[in-house]
Amino acid sequence: MKKLNKIMLALSILPTLLTSVFLFFxxxxxxMHYNASGAVDRYGSKYENFILPAIILFMYAFYMVYxxxxxxxxxxxxxxxxxxxxxxxxxxxxIIAAFNILQLMFLILAILKPDSTTFTDNVPFIIxxxxxxxxxxxxxxxxxTKRNSFIGxxxxxxxxxxxxxxxxxxxxxxxxxxxxxxTIIESSFIKGINSTIxxxxxxxxxxxxxxxxxxxxxxxxx
Numbered sequence: 001m002k003k004l005n006k007i008m009l010a011l012s013i014l015p016t017l018l019t020s021v022f023l024f025f026x027x028x029x030x031x032m033h034y035n036a037s038g039a040v041d042r043y044g045s046k047y048e049n050f051i052l053p054a055i056i057l058f059m060y061a062f063y064m065v066y067x068x069x070x071x072x073x074x075x076x077x078x079x080x081x082x083x084x085x086x087x088x089x090x091x092x093x094x095i096i097a098a099f100n101i102l103q104l105m106f107l108i109l110a111i112l113k114p115d116s117t118t119f120t121d122n123v124p125f126i127i128x129x130x131x132x133x134x135x136x137x138x139x140x141x142x143x144x145t146k147r148n149s150f151i152g153x154x155x156x157x158x159x160x161x162x163x164x165x166x167x168x169x170x171x172x173x174x175x176x177x178x179x180x181x182x183t184i185i186e187s188s189f190i191k192g193i194n195s196t197i198x199x200x201x202x203x204x205x206x207x208x209x210x211x212x213x214x215x216x217x218x219x220x221x222x
Contacts, residue, residue, distance in 0.1 A: 001082075001085070001086060001089065005089065011100055012056050012060035012096055015053035016054075019050055019103070022049070022111060026049075026110050030046050030110040031109075032044035032048055049107060052099060056096055056100075059092065063088070063089075067088065070084075070150045074150070076147075076148055080147075080148065081148075083145070084150050091137070091138055098131075101126075101130055124192055124193060128183050128195050129183075131180075132179075132184040133184070134180070135177070135180030135183065138173075138176050139174065139175070142172050143169050145165075147159065147161075147165040152172075153169050153214075158218075161218075164218040167218055168210075168211075168218070171211070172211075175203075178202075179203045186198050187199070
């Protein structure tokens with residue numbers, strides 16, 4: 001855990017350091033937001049590139065504080081607590097690593113294409129591919145969580161028993177993995193904002209099916 005926390009800390013600080021260096025090569029004003037069609041609809045100060053690094057640092061700080069509270073006040077066994085904290089650390093580290101990739105992409109675009117009026121099709125592809133990988137990672141670890149109020153699929157009925165928890169998080173994990181794989185595949189063929197719309201649609205449908213499946217199975221076994 002100590003090694004993983006050190007990696008997480010390094011990845012949390014890295015975007016701020018990279019952004020500080022990249023600012024020297026940027027125009028004072030750069031594209032900051034794109035509409036649904038991919039056209040730039042707002043320009044802003046180059047210093048706004050610190051927003052995502054600030055969010056990453058906040059995520060790290062929130063994780064550290066919340067895990068300390070969870071570890072101190074949870075009524076679960078030490079084994080379950082350590083298991084859930086470790087899985088959370090892996091997931092948060094994966095998310096922060098993904099944000100590092102996105103931040104680097106945004107910084108490179110701000111330098112190479114400061115006067116661009118639209119983003120290229122490669123931008124949604126990279127974003128969706130990273131999102132797909134994050135979903136696959138999350139889906140693989142979700143079923144390994146133990147019943148708790150800290151991480152996982154948490155509803156009144158998933159908390160009713162260990163079986164209900166396992167079935168729900170297993171179904172949720174499968175939904176995430178399926179969505180992640182389909183997102184990576186469809187992003188290779190469908191360009192622009194349509195790719196993102198399809199990703200969100202697949203995710204919502206997969207989660208809905210997973211919830212219904214888990215609920216029915218748990219009720220039948222009750």
